[in-house]
Amino acid sequence: MTRIHLSDSDEAFDCAPGDTILRAALRAGVGMSYSCNVGSCGNCRFELIEGAVHHLRADPPAWTEKDRQRNRWLGCQATPDAECRVKFRRDPSAVLPPRPQARQGTLVARRKLSRDISEFDIRVDGTADFLPGQYALLQLPGVAGPRVYSMSNLPGGTLWQFQIKRVPGGAATTALFDRMTPGDGIGVDGPYGLAYLRTDAPRDMVLLAGGSGLSPMVSIARAALAAPQLAGRQVHFFFGGRGPADLEAANVLAGLDPARLQLVCAASDPGLTSGWTGETGFIHTVADRQLGDRLADCEIYFAGPPAMALAIQTGLRARGVPQAQVHFDEFY
Ligand SMILES: Cc1cc2nc3c(=O)[nH]c(=O)nc-3n(C[C@H](O)[C@H](O)[C@H](O)COP(=O)(O)OP(=O)(O)OC[C@H]3O[C@@H](n4cnc5c(N)ncnc54)[C@H](O)[C@@H]3O)c2cc1C
Ligand code: FES
Known part of the structure; x- marks a missing residue:
């Protein structure tokens, strides 16, 4: 030491x-x-x-x-x-109540959610203690340095679940998608992150996820709909991808209370939208179009690539959303 x-x-x-x-x-x-x-x-x-x-x-x-x-x-x-x-x-x-700890975990299962996003289940001894929206550092065999992935599940069990998007040629995602099999060991260090669900914020919620940002927003949606303090609050969930094949991953939200969860999927690449009847355009413009000035009365959480994060912040400032109502960790 x-x-x-x-x-x-x-x-x-x-x-x-x-x-x-x-x-x-x-x-x-x-x-x-x-x-x-x-x-x-x-x-x-x-x-x-x-x-x-x-x-x-x-x-x-x-x-x-x-x-x-x-x-x-x-x-x-x-x-x-x-x-x-x-x-x-x-x-x-x-400094948050679940202090981060480094532990050894085991990959136990993997499910495909879309053409390039899969959900990975990692079992770690002890209770999975984190706040919805937080992330962990995963140390993968044969990969130099840890990678950051956000949990998609609810805390309290023994599993840490992650929805991970394959990055072509990426060191960690190639290991996860192509080399690792159930039973393999993974170092799990966490939880970290400040974009966690605020159960004491008495507002409707807007969750914006782009591509690899799906995981923490799914965890927040699941927790918000289960939290007694937020009973009666609406969850507006916006998920953006390039085309319909990317948006299939939103099926993980099926089964959540449809009276309180409004899911909007948007495809941004005009070359991939033939036959698509849903929203088109970047997810921040779709949310702005649908909610307009109501955004300023909502608690906002978002996760996704840097360009999306920048565009969302600019849009929220223009709508006068107070900074204290906006929660995100920078994705890279
Ligand atoms: C807060 C946060 C949360 C994230 N959550 C998710 C998620 O839930 N799902 C998801 O799919 N992706 C998530 N990401 C992105 C993810 O961490 C990886 O960047 C992505 O999977 C690509 O990793 P790769 O190794 O395959 O690609 P690579 O191109 O090999 O690596 C890309 C990234 O890894 C990091 N990196 C590279 N070398 C090192 C090193 N030696 N030490 C430490 N870091 C290094 C850098 O951030 C770099 O941009 C998150 C990122 C951040 C910052
Ligand atoms: S937290 Fe260290 S550079 Fe982002």
Whole structure:
């Protein structure tokens, strides 16, 4: 264990060998801001005052030349080489009741949901303790570095379920889709993420999912419809894909209360929409068209590729949706 001291107080926490400063801080209940956990968003930057660290990922995208000059590092990638003193802006909201833990799991099943999305069931000893909408870091055999996947199920059982979209040539998804079989071991470190269901928010909910963003929105929809605090609240679920073949994955929502779940699927690629009678266009424009000014009265959750996330934020600002009602973790 390596001791990490905070520059602005007497507080310190331990970092296990190979662990990152962000993960160790959150395990110890120290609030450090973050979002993606893979070195891409830059939210977890800290200044190294004393000591030595190195990044696990050789050249994380969010680490800039200016960071190097100012001895700033990324908490989600930095692992200590010696006792350290670090400086970062504290974020108490990053510490949530299920503290993240690294455990060994076993792949037990896989179901195809669409041409390129499958749901994977991983069994881990103990209760699957997470908030709907959160994610875990999966360490897959033969893949350098963990990958981030959001849970699709409800917490409380022994399974951690993930809806995962195949990325052509991607290291982790090729391992999952082409090489791994039930019985194989997978490291599961979690839960992480701040885009979890707020059961204390007394509003209707809008969930926007694009492609690989389906999983956390499914978990949130399932939990929202089961939460007594949200009884009577509507869930507007918008799922976007390029064509009808992508949208088949929304069948996982069949069986949820149709009186409270309004599902809208939209195909965005005009070349793939022949015979499609549903909505067309990007999912944020469809939601805006259908809900308009009502968006400002809703609690909004979204997940999907960076371009979609940016377009949604711009649209919500234009509708005057308060930032406190908008929840997302950055996808990469
Ligand atoms: C918060 C969040 C939640 C996500 N949830 C889902 C989900 O529920 N379903 C889903 O299908 N996808 C999800 N993703 C995307 C997923 O994590 C992968 O990016 C995607 O599956 C491609 O992985 P790959 O290894 O196949 O592709 P690759 O092209 O090999 O890797 C792509 C991504 O992996 C990360 N990466 C690459 N090398 C390293 C390394 N050495 N160490 C750590 N990270 C590295 C980077 O983010 C990179 O963009 C999520 C991403 C984030 C950030
Ligand atoms: S770069 Fe570290 S949390 Fe995104």
